[in-house]
Amino acid sequence: MNDTLEQWFAREILAHEQSLVRYLTRIWPNRDDVPDLRQEIYIRVFESAQKSRPELPKSFLFTTARHLMTDRLRRSRIIFIGARGDLDELNVLVDELSPEHHMTSIQELQQLAHAFDGLPTQCRTVMWLRKVEQLSQKEVAAQLGVHEKAVEKQVARGMRLLTAAVLAGNEIAALNEQLDASKSEIEHG
Amino acid sequence: MDSAQIEREAADWLAKRDGGDWNEADERAFADWQDQSTAHRVAVVRIKTIWQKADRLQALGAGVPRGQIPAPGSWHLSPFFGHGKPPTQPAPAEGSASFDSDEVEETAAHAALYRARPKKTTAPPLVALRAVAAALVLGVGAASAWYFTTHDPNAYRSAIGYTKVVSLADGSTVTLNTNSAIHVALMATERRVDLVRGEAFFEVAKDPKRPFVVSTANKRIVAVGTKFSVFRGDLDTRVVVTEGQVKVEEVQSGGSMGPVTQLPAGSVAQAGSAGVLVKHSSVAEAETYMSWRSGYIALRDTALADAVEEFNRYNQKQLVIADPSIAQIRIGGNLRATNVEAFVRVLDEGFAVHAEDQGNRIVLTGKANPR
Numbered sequence: 031m032n033d034t035l036e037q038w039f040a041r042e043i044l045a046h047e048q049s050l051v052r053y054l055t056r057i058w059p060n061r062d063d064v065p066d067l068r069q070e071i072y073i074r075v076f077e078s079a080q081k082s083r084p085e086l087p088k089s090f091l092f093t094t095a096r097h098l099m100t101d102r103l104r105r106s107r108i109i110f111i112g113a114r115g116d117l118d119e120l121n122v123l124v125d126e127l128s129p130e131h132h133m134t135s136i137q138e139l140q141q142l143a144h145a146f147d148g149l150p151t152q153c154r155t156v157m158w159l160r161k162v163e164q165l166s167q168k169e170v171a172a173q174l175g176v177h178e179k180a181v182e183k184q185v186a187r188g189m190r191l192l193t194a195a196v197l198a199g200n201e202i203a204a205l206n207e208q209l210d211a212s213k214s215e216i217e218h219g
Numbered sequence: 220m221d222s223a224q225i226e227r228e229a230a231d232w233l234a235k236r237d238g239g240d241w242n243e244a245d246e247r248a249f250a251d252w253q254d255q256s257t258a259h260r261v262a263v264v265r266i267k268t269i270w271q272k273a274d275r276l277q278a279l280g281a282g283v284p285r286g287q288i289p290a291p292g293s294w295h296l297s298p299f300f301g302h303g304k305p306p307t308q309p310a311p312a313e314g315s316a317s318f319d320s321d322e323v324e325e326t327a328a329h330a331a332l333y334r335a336r337p338k339k340t341t342a343p344p345l346v347a348l349r350a351v352a353a354a355l356v357l358g359v360g361a362a363s364a365w366y367f368t369t370h371d372p373n374a375y376r377s378a379i380g381y382t383k384v385v386s387l388a389d390g391s392t393v394t395l396n397t398n399s400a401i402h403v404a405l406m407a408t409e410r411r412v413d414l415v416r417g418e419a420f421f422e423v424a425k426d427p428k429r430p431f432v433v434s435t436a437n438k439r440i441v442a443v444g445t446k447f448s449v450f451r452g453d454l455d456t457r458v459v460v461t462e463g464q465v466k467v468e469e470v471q472s473g474g475s476m477g478p479v480t481q482l483p484a485g486s487v488a489q490a491g492s493a494g495v496l497v498k499h500s501s502v503a504e505a506e507t508y509m510s511w512r513s514g515y516i517a518l519r520d521t522a523l524a525d526a527v528e529e530f531n532r533y534n535q536k537q538l539v540i541a542d543p544s545i546a547q548i549r550i551g552g553n554l555r556a557t558n559v560e561a562f563v564r565v566l567d568e569g570f571a572v573h574a575e576d577q578g579n580r581i582v583l584t585g586k587a588n589p590r
Binding site: 034036040066068072073076154157158160161167182183189192197 | 222227235257260261262268274276277278288291560
């Protein structure tokens with residue numbers, strides 16, 4: 031039995047999310063757009079892999095990213111201001127990508143623990159009971175004396191925050207700040 | 220397309236599925252939602268990947284009494300975690316660890332953390348947790364309802380697919396197999412462990428004055444200093460002895476003691492309501508029953524139906540035999556307990572078994588009779 035497309039995607043593509051996000055953030059003038067860009071890139075890679083899986087997944091991922099940014103820049107006619115450079119930079123930077131970072135098992139645990147610690151207090155409490163003590167949502171609700179729906183809500187929140195922290199390498203505290211980040215770096219022509 | 224909105228919806232779905240009330244209509248609606256766009260599917264894969272990986276956080280719970288939640292940053296005090304803060308960027312590592320974590324390494328890391336954790340862990344007192352709980356309660360308006368049912372420092376349990384090593388104050392060590400739970404009471408005249416569920420391996424420190432007693436539903440397994448494992452099945456209790464000697468006592472209704480069976484090293488005993496069936500074998504053979512301690516399932520001319528049952532103890536993803544004609548296929552070998560994919564691949568390649576991955580379960584059929 032071959033692994034499913036989803037397993038392949040998690041292993042070969044999601045493993046590079048941190049590098050991808052760093053790359054996009056460095057190139058793209060407005061970092062608020064980065065999550066949407068990442069999503070668009072993933073859609074292209076996923077749909078392409080449905081037909082046939084690329085032999086070099088990482089190169090394919092970054093090539094897709096470069097094409098997407100080029101398309102977007104041409105279409106929206108965004109003009110770069112300042113040090114962010116121009117379209118040519120896209121080509122150069124792909125080759126400059128930092129070498130492969132594979133984490134050891136212990137580093138992964140460290141990273142998870144760090145992300146876990148960054149969760150808001152209530153969310154962290156629920157995550158502890160659910161993931162460390164492995165209680166069911168029902169048991170967590172009973173233990174905390176809250177409604178199951180309240181636990182489910184915290185689980186959903188924890189899922190999102192941990193995913194952002196672990197995959198994309200965002201500090202959870204910084205996630206909210208990002209929303210307020212200045213948009214003054216771009217102008218539309 | 221707003222990626223943040225899609226991520227929220229994906230997390231809402233997965234959190235709902237993680238909860239108790241999930242029925243087939245939900246499953247269909249979730250499948251429909253995923254089919255609506257690749258963006259939905261990708262968002263689900265991202266969150267699912269991390270949610271599964273977050274099971275590794277269990278390692279943080281080693282040695283922490285149930286119901287207590289250590290303050291943020293506590294783990295960095297541990298020598299296991301090295302000095303200072305964890306790096307925000309992963310350092311390059313030798314070799315190429317795969318994105319999926321290695322389960323054996325996991326157990327080792329877990330054990331290392333367990334031992335390395337300093338005693339003065341800054342866990343907040345229960346009062347602090349109650350404050351947090353109270354804060355949670357405010358949002359719901361049931362302020363008097365909070366309570367702590369499972370706070371018990373003498374209770375230990377392991378999650379599905381994990382083992383847990385517990386060092387007892389008398390010097391004995393208990394290793395919990397997958398999905399197991401014990402309750403420990405060390406008293407002056409007796410050291411008592413209730414095997415609430417699952418399986419455990421006991422390395423008992425010698426103390427002739429205080430026998431070491433493991434209890435299951437209606438059996439007492441008594442040792443002084445020895446090594447043995449006990450598995451609490453639905454109907455039977457299995458006892459395997461690899462060193463020394465233990466005796467199995469029947470507890471009859473009303474609490475009186477029934478017949479006693481002596482088990483020397485190398486015994487494999489199946490104790491049910493009808494009595495105790497003992498197979499005397501070599502110590503080496505008895506030890507194959509302990510292969511789970513190194514993360515493996517040892518199959519020796521085992522019927523597929525039994526092998527499947529064994530694998531299902533270790534994995535959330537359950538195997539289902541949908542074709543009676545393959546249930547009695549005999550298989551042998553050593554397989555990683557948590558690597559159900561590898562097991563299924565072996566079946567698919569080496570035997571006439573077809574495997575269909577349905578997400579939360581894998582359905583096995585004969586290749587001659589595909590469904």
